[in-house]
Amino acid sequence: MSLSLILIEMAGWTGAALILGAYILLSLGRLRGDSAVYQWMNVIGAAGFILNSGYHGAIPSVAINIMWIAIGVFALWRIYRGVRSV
Numbered sequence: 001m002s003l004s005l006i007l008i009e010m011a012g013w014t015g016a017a018l019i020l021g022a023y024i025l026l027s028l029g030r031l032r033g034d035s036a037v038y039q040w041m042n043v044i045g046a047a048g049f050i051l052n053s054g055y056h057g058a059i060p061s062v063a064i065n066i067m068w069i070a071i072g073v074f075a076l077w078r079i080y081r082g083v084r085s086v
Contacts, residue, residue: 008055015048036079043072 022041025031031038046068053061 005055008052011048012052013048015045015052018042018045018048034075034079036076039072039075039079043069043076046072 018041022031022038022045026033026038046065049065050062050069053059053065
């Protein structure tokens with residue numbers, strides 16, 4: 001297994017761990033959905049999925065994770081602007 005393949009697999013597994021960890025922490029009440037930490041965990045996790053899925057040719061996974069990042073970036077933009085959801 002080449003170094004680049006190992007790094008791509010690590011990106012995928014790290015992405016999975018970040019997204020799952022964010023969801024667990026949200027479900028346990030340790031993070032809020034409108035927190036920057038939660039959103040960053042999702043954005044970085046989705047980026048890992050995009051690298052891994054793109055390499056393996058899983059285009060539907062790439063597409064959904066691009067949308068996942070877009071949602072996270074929008075949420076971060078709102079957080080940093082000080083806009084709170086009602």
